[in-house]
Amino acid sequence: MAMDEQKREQGGTGPEKIDLLRVLEEFWKILVRFLWVPILLGILGAAAMGARAYLNYTPRYRSEATFTIQSVGSSYDLAGTGNYYDKLAAEQLAITFPFLLQSDLMQSMLMQELGVTWLNGSISAQAVPDTNLFLLQVTSSSAEDAYQILDTIIQIYPRVADYVVGSTNIEMLSPPELAEAPYNQRNVVRPAVKGGILGVGAGLAILLCISLTRKTVRTREDVKKRLNAHCLGAIPTLSFKRRTGHIDRTVSILNSKASSSFQESVRSLRIRFLREAEKRQAKVVVVSSTLPGEGKTTVAANLALSLSQNGSSVILVDLDLRNPSIKERLGVTAPSKGVAELLESRQGDPADYLIPVEGTRVRLLAGDKAASDPKRQMESRRLAAIVGALRDEADFVILDTPPSGLLGDSAAVAALSDGILYVIRAGAAQVWHIMDSIQFLSNSRTALMGCVLNGAKASAGSYGYDGYHRYGRYGSKTEQREG
Incomplete structure (x- = not known):
């Protein structure tokens, strides 16, 4: 079903029932993020009411x-x-x-x-x-x-x-006497307190209204119901217990400190991914998301590692030319050149640029520096030749791309792939934004294999991972997605 038809279908199902627990969860999340709003309004309200009482004071x-x-x-x-x-x-x-x-x-x-x-x-x-x-x-x-x-x-x-x-x-x-002093005193404390309470209340009311109207994806059921898409996996948030001394905090299934529930969730994702890949004859897969920080790079890296553990040879390509981070996620420190250097040189065999991940059947095509002109390079015709050459080098080629909700890079790469794996962080992007981004990717005529829900609420005693990272270079308006 086309995305526009999905929107019309969702729009015609009538008003959605309010889930009080979900609203409270959403309200708490928004409150933690925007706590400064009621605090600021409280300060402004207290200052305004206090100033008004001070200026309007008239002795009686x-x-x-x-x-x-x-x-x-x-x-x-x-x-x-x-x-x-x-x-x-x-x-x-x-x-x-x-x-x-x-x-x-x-x-x-x-x-x-x-x-x-x-x-x-x-x-x-x-x-x-x-x-x-x-x-x-x-x-x-x-x-x-x-x-x-x-x-x-x-x-x-x-x-x-x-x-x-x-x-x-x-x-x-x-008899009457001439008053020596006014019987009323200048009092700004009580009006200031009242103004502060009103300001904080107004701020909380604003955040509550936002939580009531904000529709996000938090569960596997939401993926199916709100996006009409298949959820291939749900990865909970991974946290490490505080311990003295240095511990490995790499968010990877190769990390012995990662919980069994985290590793099991990645294995489940691999099983469903292989089923979809076989059905669609998909070998080159794009991994994208709506917003920065949703965990797409971590999902791509761990899926590649899991496929390797299953016996497949995998090439993991860092196509996030503005913010290359795959090497850091996998703990690879050896200097290397990536797609940006291949595109600039206009020659060379991509296989010569691949570096192995020790102890796995995963090889990386990843550079160390951001590209000088990522938009132009991602639209280069040579990129198709590079992806085509990599097809013959492994069982699977996983392309980690920038967020499609901000930039148009993913759509250009999606046209060169066989399938799209879309990462959604629970409670991050709104439904309309996710649907617009998936619709934008679908213009490449590449099929959506399914979604991965990252940061899903885990059951008691289980862990997941936090996919947030630095995306400071996505702010340029000239590089934002068009259309």
């Missing part, structure tokens, strides 16, 4: 007075009728007090007495229940304004109240 001053209100005509007799009257008046005042303070009459009289067009203050009053005791407060950004407004209210209040409850007298218990 309070002036207050406590007084009693008594009817002018009240009298005290043995029956206590005067007290009863004052109590009724107090209750009535307690009800009408807020309305009187906010009335147009009070406001206009205040502004007239103060000689202003607006009041720079907030007035509030509170009556003590069942008494004629009142607490009057005025708050303002100016201590002088708060005092003057309160003092003026006390002076004109009897005149305003006369329209409602009749004549009254105000007896001051605690």
Whole structure:
């Protein structure tokens, strides 16, 4: 089935159910990689809220007075009728007090007495229940304004109240005073903490949204379901236990420190690879991936070693001319020349450039330096002659190429091969990127033999390998894949 048809088929199957565990795993992976996002947003949020609180701080001053209100005509007799009257008046005042303070009459009289067009203050009053005791407060950004407004209210209040409850007298218990300091303090800590929490929360929400929408390949089932491709093998991540002294950390089946599960996964890959190779009559095989660091070079090297252990003669060619690394992976230190030198010389027998890997039936065609003009060299017609000459020298020729998701080199080489082995690191590239890269390789009309899932989640007690490596020279925009 063509890749475009695969995309249409996947797009028509309806929305995919959300796997909570997978989302959490994806979220954790993204969080570890982009932890700086919520931290940065938290710092920015704290700084913004703190700065806002600092700049918007306005000192507030309070002036207050406590007084009693008594009817002018009240009298005290043995029956206590005067007290009863004052109590009724107090209750009535307690009800009408807020309305009187906010009335147009009070406001206009205040502004007239103060000689202003607006009041720079907030007035509030509170009556003590069942008494004629009142607490009057005025708050303002100016201590002088708060005092003057309160003092003026006390002076004109009897005149305003006369329209409602009749004549009254105000007896001051605690007269108003000019505030010496604001009652509110400049506080940036609490807003900064709030801003930091909001910033971190926003960052985590962004990463969670990314994890919900990001579709990657993590299991063999994903390879089949999301890519509609055959998974030839799943290699778990290899880790070495910490020990004192130097130990061999070469990621190779020849390393005695490599776990049995790692070696078994490579053997399983070899068995499936041989089955596909026989079916397709494939002798020259391209190994590629979508992104740098997915482990294609390590897969190519260990597959070559495993085929050698099975009795096949293998030539392993380093066609990653920007970043040759096969020799390092296999621990080969002898100086050698590779494809770049063959292409530059335009002559010479490729067989003369092959170097053996000690103790195996694997030979390498690999140089020590990056090519000066890899794009031009990979498109050279002589490359086809080199690959053709190598066909007659071994049972299998494995070509390690650059990532096809970034560069067009792999497609040019794929046209010279019999099959493509595609390496996918679990949870690395997104599905659409993988499919685009495989589609790009398929333009060479070379069949995809299958995929290898690298860094797959291993069962308890098992190990795998880490295929990440240096790809600093893949950044040039002029060398990126076209089309």
